[in-house]
């Protein structure tokens with residue numbers, strides 16, 4: 001929840017020395033490691049590390065402090081009292097609300113670096129200061145940060161849930177199904193299509209569950225629950241290499257607590273308290 005955070009694009013001028021500085025090297029974030037828990041360094045602490053701060057991206061204010069995202073070209077692992085950590089590994093280690101701001105910063109820093117020229121006429125874009133967008137000075141085209149919606153769904157059948165394993169998963173992990181929304185589809189259409197395509201199962205009673213920003217690099221995960229309607233499991237063999245119905249007391253390895261996938265699975269386990277949880 002971004003309860004203490006006020007997003008803004010109204011660049012306040014020269015950053016104050018105590019401004020929060022979210023420095024990224026790809027999906028890694030620079031954090032101070034001198035305290036008991038990782039912390040976001042201030043602008044002057046980052047400046048003292050020799051990191052280029054000439055193009056900070058203003059994110060907004062949190063608890064009175066300005067927050068900036070700074071993409072860094074540095075690959076240095078050794079910075080005194082600080083290190084670049086994979087953002088996913090900082091979940092539950094970086095205190096609220098800083099983790100959520102870090103996710104937002106990662107998404108915007110990625111967009112800022114990748115979206116530099118007009119996609120219609122190739123003129124270098126200029127940042128707008130009134131809305132979160134860039135504008136082409138030649139043809140006037142506006143480029144907004146790209147957000148790619150993806151649906152993720154828990155499918156239930158009696159006291160079991162549908163889990164699948166992707167060949168893309170590094171480990172023997174099973175999860176709920178997910179996929180990107182296609183142009184012209186409603187979210188419910190996307191849920192029906194993805195489950196059908198990947199497992200051959202038809203679903204009904206599709207209901208909204210919740211959502212989660214997932215800036216790796218630019219997704220918004222939109223969670224649903226659904227119930228089995230008909231069909232037998234028939235995997236596509238491409239995106240999915242195994243799928244099956246699992247009872248709460250017989251689950252395979254499932255995703256960690258960072259993801260909405262786990263929140264969906266946990267909601268199922270709550271309804272079926274015979275569950276063991278890993």
Ligand SMILES: [Zn+2]
Pocket residue numbers: 118119120121122123136137138139140141
């Ligand atoms: Zn243009």
